[in-house]
Each structure stands twice: as structure tokens, then as C-alpha cells.
Amino acid sequence: MKTLLVTGGAGFIGANFVLQAVADGLHVVNLDKLTYAGNPDTLASLHGNPRHVFVHGDIGDRALVSRLLAEHRPGAVVNFAAESHVDRSIDGPAEFVQTNVVGTLALLEAARDYWRGLEGTARDAFRFLHVSTDEVYGSLGDEGKFTEQTAYAPNSPYSASKAASDHLVRAFHHTYGLPVLTTNCSNNYGPYQFPEKLIPLVIQKALAGEPLPVYGDGLNIRDWLFVGDHCSAIRRVLDGGRVGETYNVGGNAERTNIEVVEAICTLLDARRPLADRSPRSSLITFVKDRPGHDRRxxxxxxxxxxxxxxxxxxxxxSGIAQTVDWYLEHQPWVQRVLDGSYRMERLGS
Structure with a gap:
């Protein structure tokens, strides 16, 4: 049975990955700091499962990470741990640098030392997979797409901190030989996403009949990737990716922000019409644009x-329909996030 050390496994993408991995029979040691975006409720179905070990801790704690590596002997480290909300990075960039740069460095050092102590097939098979974002590439014009050769040009404190972490991962491969893999993904959506992000935020506000805020003119374009597809891509890279390589993961689903919001409105109008039967698209409100908002x-x-x-x-x-249905069916999960009660309970290590 393969064991993975997954960091940030109580967050949105990380938790979806952990749930999928455990369901597939893998053993997961799940290290998460449980900041506001780490939600133990998401992992409730794994309570008591011997294939899932949850540890409340920080990737920056080298002693803790080293102990976990020595104790559980994982065949790979999969690093999801990151501060990821652009607006929060604008308000307080230092925390993003601390987690995304300093924390990743500590994790890399611990993984390097552990890997050096392995022998034979265990050493050859070990992988450090770093999960990153397309935002490190900056903003596109009307044509073209990001490739693995696109120059980095981050435009927010968040994307700059992720770019720095990507460079550290690359450096640890070229300097120390650590067998690394990096994935850069487009915008994820799906079950268990924290309701500060566009899609779950719009779903909740639309359900309540509240104004639906859209930045600027609503024509910023993102490539939307269903989270389950992202998790399957990471598994594929982990199993077969070439050491030292980067793989871009996209959903082949470019949409403007206004198109995304209108799609959610249409789905909710069909499933949960407002009392007066008015279209939810009438709730769309354009607000002042985010500073440094990448266009495409x-x-x-x-x-x-x-x-x-x-x-x-x-x-x-198909993905947005599944997502809307999931949020309609899991309102207790959402309400515990919104009222903060999910933070009152912590999983034991």
C-alpha cells in the first residue's frame, strides 16, 4: 500500500485529493495548519478510517515534518499547503510569503534530507509533487495559452509567492537532485470550496436573493477546471510524470466571469426559483475592480x-451543474463555514 504525505489536505483542492486517494486505497498522512480555509468538516467521512492520519501542524515546522516522514515512510509528498486568496494577499502579503515561500522551503529541506536517507527502489521511486497555479504566468492577451515554457510574470502578492515557491522546487531538483514534479493548474471549482471564492460565493448570495458582486466589467476570463479532474491529473503526474518536469492542468473551459455568474443564476432559477419568480441575473451588480486584476x-x-x-x-x-447541486445538498456544511462554527472543532493528531 502506497503512503502519501499530503500537506494542506483540509483545504479545498487538498481535501478533494485526500478523499479520492483514500477511496482508492492509498494511505494518507494529512498535515494541515487549519487556518480559516482548512475545514475538518470536509474530512468527516474519514473519521476512524485507518488509511487516513490527520496531523494538525505547519509545513514550516521542520521537526514535525521530519518526524512524520521518519515515522510513516511515505513514497511521496504532495504539497497543497498555501495561502491562495488574491484579495487577502493584497490586504496582507506577509502571511503569503511566510506560508508559500518560507514554509515550502522548510518542507523541501525536510523532504530532501528524508530522501537522502532512502535506499534502493524506495529512493528511486520517491517523489515531491508541488501543486501550483497558472497565476504565476501573469495575464494573457486575447490570443494564446500558457504553456510550460511561458515566462513567469506574477501580478499579485499571492501569485508572486507561488512563483517563488515554484522556483525553489526547481532549484532543489537541480541543486540537490530531489525528484520533484510541479503542476500549474487553472481556476478550480467544485465541492467543498470555501465560500469566499467566486462560484460558491455567487451560489450562496443567489440562493439568498442578495446582490451578486462582479468585479469591473465582468469580462475577465478564466479557464475553469473541475476539482475532481484536477485531482486525477495530479495522480497521473505523480504516477508517471518525468522527474524535474512541470505539467500544466487546464479544464479547456474558458469563460468570462459574467458568463459564470449567469450560468449559476440559470441553474438556480430552475432548481430553486425566487419567491417572485424574478431571474437571479437581475441581482448582478458590478463593483470596483480588484487591483492588478489579470484579464485572461x-x-x-x-x-x-x-x-x-x-x-x-x-x-x-456538467461540472457547474454538479457543483450547484452539491451546494444545494450540503447547506449544513456551508452554514458551518459562514457562521464560523467549523473552526470551533479541530481534528486530533
Whole structure:
């Protein structure tokens, strides 16, 4: 049975990955700091499962990480741990540098030392997979897509901190030989996403009949990736990716922000119409744009598709419908996030 050390495994993407991995029979040691975005409720179905060990801790704690590596002897480290909300990075960039840069450095050092102590097939098979974002590439014009050769040009404190962490991962491979892999993904959406992000935020406000805030003119474009497809791509890279390489992961689903909001409105109008039957699109309100708001992102996933045979299983239409239905069916989970009660309970280590 393969054991993984997963960091940030109580966050949105990390938790989806952990749930999928454990369901597939893998053993997961899940290290999460449980900041506001780490939600133990998401992992409730794993309570008592011997294939899941939760540890409340920080990737920056080298002694803790080293102990976990020595104790559980994982075949890979998968690093999701990161501060990831752009607006929060604008208000307080120092925390993003601390977690995304300093924390990743500490994790890399612990992984390097552990890997050096391995022998034979265990040493050859070990991998450090770093999960990153397309935002490190900056903003696209009307044409083209981000490839693995696109120059880095981050435009927010968040993306700058992720770019720095990507460079550290690359440096640890070229300097120390650590067998690393990096994935850069487009915008994720799906179950268990924290309701400060666009899609769950709009779902909740639309359900309540509240104004739906859209930055600027609403024409900023993102490539939307269903979280389950992202997790399957990470597994594919972990199993077959070439050491030292980067793989871009996209959903082949470019949409403007206003198109995303309108799609959610249409789905909710059909499933939970407002009392007066008015269309929820009438609730859309344009607000002052975010500072440094990148205009367009789009991912070219041909390398991942060609080398490892991965394809997204969801279209935007099927994925957004599943997502809306999940939030409608899991309102207690959402309400515990909104009222803060999810933070009152912590999983034991």
C-alpha cells in the first residue's frame, strides 16, 4: 500500500485529493495548519478510517515534518499547503510569503534530507509533487495559452509567492537532485470550496436573493477546471510524470466571469426559483475592480495529455451543474463555514 504525505489536505483542492486517494486505497498522512480555509468538516467521512492520519501542524515546522516522514515512510509528498486568496494577499502579503515561500522551503529541506536517507527502489521511486497555479504566468492577451515554457510574470502578492515557491522546487531538483514534479493548474471549482471564492460565493448570495458582486466589467476570463479532474491529473503526474518536469492542468473551459455568474443564476432559477419568480441575473451588480486584476488566463494542457493521456472528464456545463447541486445538498456544511462554527472543532493528531 502506497503512503502519501499530503500537506494542506483540509483545504479545498487538498481535501478533494485526500478523499479520492483514500477511496482508492492509498494511505494518507494529512498535515494541515487549519487556518480559516482548512475545514475538518470536509474530512468527516474519514473519521476512524485507518488509511487516513490527520496531523494538525505547519509545513514550516521542520521537526514535525521530519518526524512524520521518519515515522510513516511515505513514497511521496504532495504539497497543497498555501495561502491562495488574491484579495487577502493584497490586504496582507506577509502571511503569503511566510506560508508559500518560507514554509515550502522548510518542507523541501525536510523532504530532501528524508530522501537522502532512502535506499534502493524506495529512493528511486520517491517523489515531491508541488501543486501550483497558472497565476504565476501573469495575464494573457486575447490570443494564446500558457504553456510550460511561458515566462513567469506574477501580478499579485499571492501569485508572486507561488512563483517563488515554484522556483525553489526547481532549484532543489537541480541543486540537490530531489525528484520533484510541479503542476500549474487553472481556476478550480467544485465541492467543498470555501465560500469566499467566486462560484460558491455567487451560489450562496443567489440562493439568498442578495446582490451578486462582479468585479469591473465582468469580462475577465478564466479557464475553469473541475476539482475532481484536477485531482486525477495530479495522480497521473505523480504516477508517471518525468522527474524535474512541470505539467500544466487546464479544464479547456474558458469563460468570462459574467458568463459564470449567469450560468449559476440559470441553474438556480430552475432548481430553486425566487419567491417572485424574478431571474437571479437581475441581482448582478458590478463593483470596483480588484487591483492588478489579470484579464485572461488559459492553460495549454497538451503536454499532460500527450505524455500521460489525461483529459478532463467534465465540461464546464456538467461540472457547474454538479457543483450547484452539491451546494444545494450540503447547506449544513456551508452554514458551518459562514457562521464560523467549523473552526470551533479541530481534528486530533
Amino acid at each position: 488566463y488559459a492553460i495549454d494542457s497538451r503536454k499532460l495529455q500527450g505524455e500521460l493521456g489525461w483529459r478532463p472528464s467534465q465540461t464546464f456545463e
